[in-house]
Amino acid sequence: MLGSSVQDLDDVKKLAESGTQADAMAVIVKIRAGIAAIKYLNHQNPPNVNGRLTAIVNNVGAQFRASQNAHNAAFPNDPTTIGDFWFE
Structure with a gap:
C-alpha cells in the first residue's frame, strides 16, 4: 500500500487508478476509516x-x-x- 493515512489523496488516486483488486480494497479501507472517524466524532447527540x-x-x-x-x-x-x- 502506498500510504497508510486517510489524507494521502495522491496515493488514494494512484491506488484507485491502478485497476488491481488489492488497490481497490486499499481505497475502500481508507474510505471506511474516514467514515469511521467521522461517525466516532459524532457518536453522541x-x-x-x-x-x-x-x-x-x-x-x-x-x-x-x-x-x-x-x-x-x-x-x-x-x-x-x-x-x-x-x-x-
Whole structure:
C-alpha cells in the first residue's frame, strides 16, 4: 500500500487508478476509516465534531506537557519544550 493515512489523496488516486483488486480494497479501507472517524466524532447527540476534535487535541497537548515536565525534571541540563510547542 502506498500510504497508510486517510489524507494521502495522491496515493488514494494512484491506488484507485491502478485497476488491481488489492488497490481497490486499499481505497475502500481508507474510505471506511474516514467514515469511521467521522461517525466516532459524532457518536453522541448533538453531533459536535469540532468540540470533540478540540478535546482530543487538548488531551494530546496535556500528555505532551506532562511528558515535558517529567523529562525536564529528570534531565534539567537537557530540557525539552514539546508541550509548549504543541500549544503555540
